[in-house]
Amino acid sequence: MNEITKVRQGFDSGTATGYDVEEVRKDFPILSRTIYDKPLVYLDSAASAQKPRRVIDAMVSCMTEEYSNVHRGVHWLSATATTRFEAARKTVQRFINAREDREIVFTRSATEAINLVASSWGRTNLREGDEIVISHMEHHANIVPWQMLRTERGIVLKIVPIDEAGTLMMDEYEKLLGPKTKLVAISHMSNALGTINPVKDIVRIAHGKGIPVLIDGCQGVTHLGVDVQDLDADFYVFSGHKLYGPTGIGVLYGKAEILEGMPPYQGGGDMIARVTFEETTFKGIPHRFEAGTPAIVEVIGLGAALEYLMDLGLDRIAAHERDLLAYATAQLSEIPGLRIYGTSPDKASILSFTLGDAHPHDIGTIVDRAGVAVRAGHHCAQPLMDFYNVPATARASFALYNTFDEVDALAASLRRVREIFG
Amino acid sequence: MTGLMMDDLRDLYQEVILDHGKNPRNFRHPEDSNREARGDNPMCGDKVTVYLKVSPDGIVEDAAFEGRGCAISTASASMMTELVAGRTEAEVKALFERFHEMCTKDDHEHVHGGDVDEEALDRLQVLAGVRQFPMRVKCATLAWHTLDAALAGGARASARASTE
Numbered sequence: 001m002n003e004i005t006k007v008r009q010g011f012d013s014g015t016a017t018g019y020d021v022e023e024v025r026k027d028f029p030i031l032s033r034t035i036y037d038k039p040l041v042y043l044d045s046a047a048s049a050q051k052p053r054r055v056i057d058a059m060v061s062c063m064t065e066e067y068s069n070v071h072r073g074v075h076w077l078s079a080t081a082t083t084r085f086e087a088a089r090k091t092v093q094r095f096i097n098a099r100e101d102r103e104i105v106f107t108r109s110a111t112e113a114i115n116l117v118a119s120s121w122g123r124t125n126l127r128e129g130d131e132i133v134i135s136h137m138e139h140h141a142n143i144v145p146w147q148m149l150r151t152e153r154g155i156v157l158k159i160v161p162i163d164e165a166g167t168l169m170m171d172e173y174e175k176l177l178g179p180k181t182k183l184v185a186i187s188h189m190s191n192a193l194g195t196i197n198p199v200k201d202i203v204r205i206a207h208g209k210g211i212p213v214l215i216d217g218c219q220g221v222t223h224l225g226v227d228v229q230d231l232d233a234d235f236y237v238f239s240g241h242k243l244y245g246p247t248g249i250g251v252l253y254g255k256a257e258i259l260e261g262m263p264p265y266q267g268g269g270d271m272i273a274r275v276t277f278e279e280t281t282f283k284g285i286p287h288r289f290e291a292g293t294p295a296i297v298e299v300i301g302l303g304a305a306l307e308y309l310m311d312l313g314l315d316r317i318a319a320h321e322r323d324l325l326a327y328a329t330a331q332l333s334e335i336p337g338l339r340i341y342g343t344s345p346d347k348a349s350i351l352s353f354t355l356g357d358a359h360p361h362d363i364g365t366i367v368d369r370a371g372v373a374v375r376a377g378h379h380c381a382q383p384l385m386d387f388y389n390v391p392a393t394a395r396a397s398f399a400l401y402n403t404f405d406e407v408d409a410l411a412a413s414l415r416r417v418r419e420i421f422g
Numbered sequence: 423m424t425g426l427m428m429d430d431l432r433d434l435y436q437e438v439i440l441d442h443g444k445n446p447r448n449f450r451h452p453e454d455s456n457r458e459a460r461g462d463n464p465m466c467g468d469k470v471t472v473y474l475k476v477s478p479d480g481i482v483e484d485a486a487f488e489g490r491g492c493a494i495s496t497a498s499a500s501m502m503t504e505l506v507a508g509r510t511e512a513e514v515k516a517l518f519e520r521f522h523e524m525c526t527k528d529d530h531e532h533v534h535g536g537d538v539d540e541e542a543l544d545r546l547q548v549l550a551g552v553r554q555f556p557m558r559v560k561c562a563t564l565a566w567h568t569l570d571a572a573l574a575g576g577a578r579a580s581a582r583a584s585t586e
Contacts, residue, residue, distance in 0.1 A: 358493070359468075362494070365434070366435075376466065377466045382467055391467045391468055421440070
């Protein structure tokens, strides 16, 4: 019996700890549509995940039944919307096991959350010559804000190297931490390789030297879940739309004692206690960091998404995705000329690859015509592409609703790429 | 290509394109070039540098390119360097405009007419398949935008991929 059959049999015979994926798929209306008259095979959830009916309904219900601005009105609708809004904050708190709901700051995106830390914490705490440690596999969102701070403040960026498999070199990481290191900012899981970083060790080692840590959890929280107290990270950021929630909403988790020491990031309405033309007294956390009317409907939607995930069970989702990745890895490895990037022993849900001489863009277009949606590009991780000396890769990313049959559809469409490009 | 292939994909990946994509012509950095520009496609990270040798009286005597990209962008750059050599800057410009229209507009929408070498335009027809693949238009036009920047900007210029 070959590897593929074994993996698939393991799944089919129920040895996997997953769930009935066909039932789960019914929760996602878009998954029943066709593209070019073929069933949609959506393998781009690492870029943005599809939304379950529960999220859609929660947002529609918010706008049709209970919509108003929050934190402002004395009327019934405003009070109700505010209650729902703050309940969603508590849902986020529960989802990542934060100690208090005021440690949850709503932002526009994970990118904005990192920018908030760079601007507020960074400008307050960093001086010329101070060092920030990031890794070679970071998303641009966890590179560029620090580079902007480097230009402004003269700080120094240190890069933790990776090996050929795409595993973080932990020995080198430890060596990079010195008396000038003021922050470590590293992703929980690589969006381009699937590598899971040992974030708990990363935090422990940094804290041993008194250095705070920011974790970019955009992929990690989606596939692995997170317990911020267990992890002990000082900051943890993620976005709603990769978590089966809406776009336009992100989360900055920060330890209360650290957030309290940070000045506001933007000034405006709903973040102040009192304004006169002489001075302004700011609200406490988290409202101090939420200037302007927030994304009310999106926050409600995010809350619904997290409830959905908790009901389905993050462990079961992770198990299902682990089976899919194993099966897909075995299937795609059989295709001549296909090279997988990111072969770290600890990885999840993402298969990044090239196929012979075919450029990933050409791969993307050809498989798209078979109804298969994959990402083709640099995945906003260009330094990582440079490391592997490729301009781009094709990336299939697996989510809680994907099936083994969809992996087969991907493999079949990739064989078509070989027909064209030889 | 087998009969299993869908028709629009066959339109996009014609043999000429696959050939130019695999064996690009004028893929080099000429020592005597006097104009160059770099083009980037931020969507996929592709990049191209176009080198031109333009005579004092405005004739593009030599065109070459380097970089890396998909089959469409490489083939487009390769064919472009073959087609623009020996033409005046004005002719090159006119060809670019017509080619751009060909990649983005249906036939009846063409607005530019006039002094374009129709034979050159005919050869470029193989790239017109991108019309059915809007996400790929910038692949086909990247090298041309870069060429345009090189002509406009002189010795060094840069271009971004058109988002049209």
